[in-house]
Amino acid sequence: MVELAYATMRIQCFGVAREIAGGSSITLDQVEGATVADLRQRLVATYPAFGELVSFAIARNEEYARDEEQIMAGDELVIIPPVAGG
Amino acid sequence: MVELAYATMRIQCFGVAREIAGGSSITLDQVEGATVADLRQRLVATYPAFGELVSFAIARNEEYARDEEQIMAGDELVIIPPVAGG
Amino acid sequence: MDNSDTLHDILLSDRPLSLEHCRDFVSHPSCGGLCFFVGTIRDVNLGETVTHLEFEAYAPMAVKEMRKIAVAARDRFGLHAVALHHRTGDLAIGDTAVIVAVSSKHRKPAFEGCEFVIDELKKHVPIWKKEFRPDGSHWLNARP
Amino acid sequence: MDNSDTLHDILLSDRPLSLEHCRDFVSHPSCGGLCFFVGTIRDVNLGETVTHLEFEAYAPMAVKEMRKIAVAARDRFGLHAVALHHRTGDLAIGDTAVIVAVSSKHRKPAFEGCEFVIDELKKHVPIWKKEFRPDGSHWLNARP
Numbered sequence: 489m490v491e492l493a494y495a496t497m498r499i500q501c502f503g504v505a506r507e508i509a510g511g512s513s514i515t516l517d518q519v520e521g522a523t524v525a526d527l528r529q530r531l532v533a534t535y536p537a538f539g540e541l542v543s544f545a546i547a548r549n550e551e552y553a554r555d556e557e558q559i560m561a562g563d564e565l566v567i568i569p570p571v572a573g574g
Numbered sequence: 575m576v577e578l579a580y581a582t583m584r585i586q587c588f589g590v591a592r593e594i595a596g597g598s599s600i601t602l603d604q605v606e607g608a609t610v611a612d613l614r615q616r617l618v619a620t621y622p623a624f625g626e627l628v629s630f631a632i633a634r635n636e637e638y639a640r641d642e643e644q645i646m647a648g649d650e651l652v653i654i655p656p657v658a659g660g
Numbered sequence: 661m662d663n664s665d666t667l668h669d670i671l672l673s674d675r676p677l678s679l680e681h682c683r684d685f686v687s688h689p690s691c692g693g694l695c696f697f698v699g700t701i702r703d704v705n706l707g708e709t710v711t712h713l714e715f716e717a718y719a720p721m722a723v724k725e726m727r728k729i730a731v732a733a734r735d736r737f738g739l740h741a742v743a744l745h746h747r748t749g750d751l752a753i754g755d756t757a758v759i760v761a762v763s764s765k766h767r768k769p770a771f772e773g774c775e776f777v778i779d780e781l782k783k784h785v786p787i788w789k790k791e792f793r794p795d796g797s798h799w800l801n802a803r804p
Numbered sequence: 805m806d807n808s809d810t811l812h813d814i815l816l817s818d819r820p821l822s823l824e825h826c827r828d829f830v831s832h833p834s835c836g837g838l839c840f841f842v843g844t845i846r847d848v849n850l851g852e853t854v855t856h857l858e859f860e861a862y863a864p865m866a867v868k869e870m871r872k873i874a875v876a877a878r879d880r881f882g883l884h885a886v887a888l889h890h891r892t893g894d895l896a897i898g899d900t901a902v903i904v905a906v907s908s909k910h911r912k913p914a915f916e917g918c919e920f921v922i923d924e925l926k927k928h929v930p931i932w933k934k935e936f937r938p939d940g941s942h943w944l945n946a947r948p
Binding site: 683690696701702754774775778 | 823824827831833834835836837838839840841842843844845846847848897898909911914915918919922
Binding site: 588626633652656659660 | 843864890902925
């Protein structure tokens with residue numbers, strides 16, 4: 489079971505994502521090796537309110553991630569709901 | 575001859591017009607009743623360097639004057655060489 | 661123009677922003693045109709009274725994205741320098757949320773580059789704002 | 805938006821111009837976008853070294869024309885307020901010759917209105933500048 493614990497990953501939440509998640513991060517297991525598209529699908533499945541947003545992106549290591557990118561151990565993952573700076 | 579003296583008009587000069595005129599104003603007689611086009615022609619005839627400018631306008635009472643406007647006693651007349659503000 | 665990375669000044673801060681600082685940063689003897697955009701908090705949005713706003717940022721990525729935009733603007737419009745400062749935290753009506761300052765030899769690229777920077781910021785930089793009205797609050801742009 | 809004549813601030817002065825003054829004049833709780841253009845004296849023009857500039861104005865008409873442009877910009881772009889300040893006299897490299905400041909609900913008309921004001925100023929306002937180079941001086945734009 490130690491291995492499963494290692495495999496959990498924390499996904500940071502800001503703005504409306506923090507409200508939807510009910511906290512500043514979401515912890516999911518079996519994210520390593522999944523694609524960004526997989527992660528987005530799981531997030532919507534777990535928190536249907538993400539599907540009601542105009543859009544949301546995933547940032548991986550402080551860059552916008554493409555859907556086909558594969559998530560690796562140690563990645564910094566962040567949910568980016570529609571931005572509204574300025 | 576008093577009437578002739580009354581009829582002289584002073585035309586103010588700025589920028590390159592001041593250099594061409596050799597002073598801050600030009601005094602001409604028989605300007606009253608002439609059109610702005612007439613005045614421009616006389617200025618070029620008297621100071622050919624005005625004809626070498628990119629353009630020059632006449633301001634009458636602090637407004638750009640159209641060629642067909644007639645000059646009246648008491649008008650404030652100013653030669654406006656190409657502007658270069660900013 | 662010098663393409664040194666030192667010719668952009670990126671700031672994300674919970675303290676008031678300074679137009680004078682941005683002006684001084686971008687000014688240069690070779691530049692004849694400076695253009696600035698200052699975004700301030702409005703008292704009305706979409707017809708509704710606003711009492712204040714709260715800005716939140718994913719700071720390290722926001723700064724990276726702001727820097728990318730500044731570099732892109734300098735390259736694309738031949739700008740001399742770009743300053744891009746953004747506030748975080750609670751802002752009151754009239755407060756400055758963002759300052760864009762650019763300098764250029766001539767004025768046309770200064771206007772174009774300044775507008776490009778603020779347009780791109782609003783599209784890509786991970787900053788969010790929550791609008792507070794007398795009857796509640798909501799994150800802007802989030803829902804259709 | 806209020807169309808009062810008090811919502812433009814026109815200045816022709818032989819003293820240094822203040823960006824802060826212009827910012828404060830145009831700022832308003834209903835405005836989310838402020839755009840500024842600052843025209844400064846460049847050290848090089850058309851490849852030639854410039855040592856300083858001298859600005860001369862036909863002051864009463866210049867102020868009238870500046871006011872007309874400010875009014876036209878407010879009408880045309882739905883701006884809240886316009887400040888238009890211009891220097892006269894001797895200016896050194898880096899000095900500010902002109903400041904345009906406009907405020908608007910949204911940013912697009914702020915950019916458009918600000919650019920309109922400086923473009924119109926350069927076409928119509930009776931202000932002239934003499935450029936001084938190491939080898940002499942001449943009035944700009946005057947001769948082909």
